[in-house]
Amino acid sequence: MALLDIHVLGSPVLREGTPPVEAVTGELRRLVDDMFETMHAAKGIGLAAPQVGRLERLFVAEVEDDKVALFNPEIVDVSGKPAKAEEGCLSIPEIYGDVERAPLVTVRGLDVDGNRVELEASGLLARCVLHEIDHLHGRLFVDYLSMLKKRSAIAAWEREKTKYPALRRTLIAAKDLAEQHNEEAL
Numbered sequence: 001m002a003l004l005d006i007h008v009l010g011s012p013v014l015r016e017g018t019p020p021v022e023a024v025t026g027e028l029r030r031l032v033d034d035m036f037e038t039m040h041a042a043k044g045i046g047l048a049a050p051q052v053g054r055l056e057r058l059f060v061a062e063v064e065d066d067k068v069a070l071f072n073p074e075i076v077d078v079s080g081k082p083a084k085a086e087e088g089c090l091s092i093p094e095i096y097g098d099v100e101r102a103p104l105v106t107v108r109g110l111d112v113d114g115n116r117v118e119l120e121a122s123g124l125l126a127r128c129v130l131h132e133i134d135h136l137h138g139r140l141f142v143d144y145l146s147m148l149k150k151r152s153a154i155a156a157w158e159r160e161k162t163k164y165p166a167l168r169r170t171l172i173a174a175k176d177l178a179e180q181h182n183e184e185a186l
Contacts, residue, residue, distance in 0.1 A: 001030075004038045004052040005168040009092045009157055013050050015138040018057040021071045024114035028056065032069045032112055035060045041171045044090045046128040048135030051091050053168075059132035063125040070119065073109040073133050078102035080122075087131060087141045093169065094160050095153050099144045101127050 007013050021028065031054065039047040039060060046061040061068045080103035088096045105126040111117045121129050131141060142153050161167075 001033045001037045003041055003171045003173055004034050005170050006038065006042060006047075006051050006090050007053050008161060008164045008167050008169055009140065009142075010161060011053075011091075011167040013053050013055070014091055014135070014140065016050060016055060017138050018050060018055050018136045021056050021058065021110070024071055024110055024112060028058070028071070029112050031056070032058070032060060036062070036067075036069070038171060039090070041173060042090045042169070045124070046132045047090060048132045050135050050138075057136050059129075059136065061125065061128045061132060063128055066121070066125050068119060068121075068125075068129070069112050070107065070109040070117070071111075071114075073107045073129070073136070075130075075133065076106040076108050076118070078105050078130075080104040085127060087127070089131070089141055090169070091135075092140065092142065092153075092157060093163075095142070095157050097141060097145045097149055097153055099127075099131075099141050101130050103127075105129055107133070 035047050035052060038052060045063050046059060048059040049056045057072050059070060082100045082102050084098045084100045086096050087099045103126055104122050107119045107129055109117060142150055145153060
């Protein structure tokens with residue numbers, strides 16, 4: 001497994017739509033593993049392929065005991081009274097905003113073995129699934145903010161993005177970080 005760079009706001013790949021995956025291959029299963037490792041290293045709960053510079057229609061998510069990897073997700077149904085809650089994004093670090101989303105979602109797609117599956121999600125997992133599917137269509141959570149809040153978020157991002165001159169976040173594996181701290185202690 002490998003950590004992947006995460007593209008940040010301003011990288012064109014984040015605004016592209018993704019074509020359907022024709023077949024789930026061994027290479028795509030490795031991508032799923034790398035995406036989970038990257039998501040965990042970044043302390044996130046979801047990650048879509050465009051966020052790691054890929055155009056496959058794929059996302060991974062893990063909320064509590066629910067771990068999901070879904071190719072070609074299609075929303076079948078959203079229900080419940082939409083509620084606002086704070087969202088962030090691994091591609092827009094340190095920027096947050098309240099987004100209104102339905103609390104229940106049913107999604108169809110392919111699992112890592114290429115089998116058709118249907119997923120019913122609620123609460124935080126539903127919010128995460130909807131957020132990640134947005135990425136597959138070139139949409140970001142800031143697109144849902146009011147004009148004033150979006151302007152404020154983008155202004156804050158303009159200050160934050162100087163940390164990412166190549167429009168990518170490079171993560172350091174926890175074991176590498178521990179080794180780096182041990183060397184600094186010597």
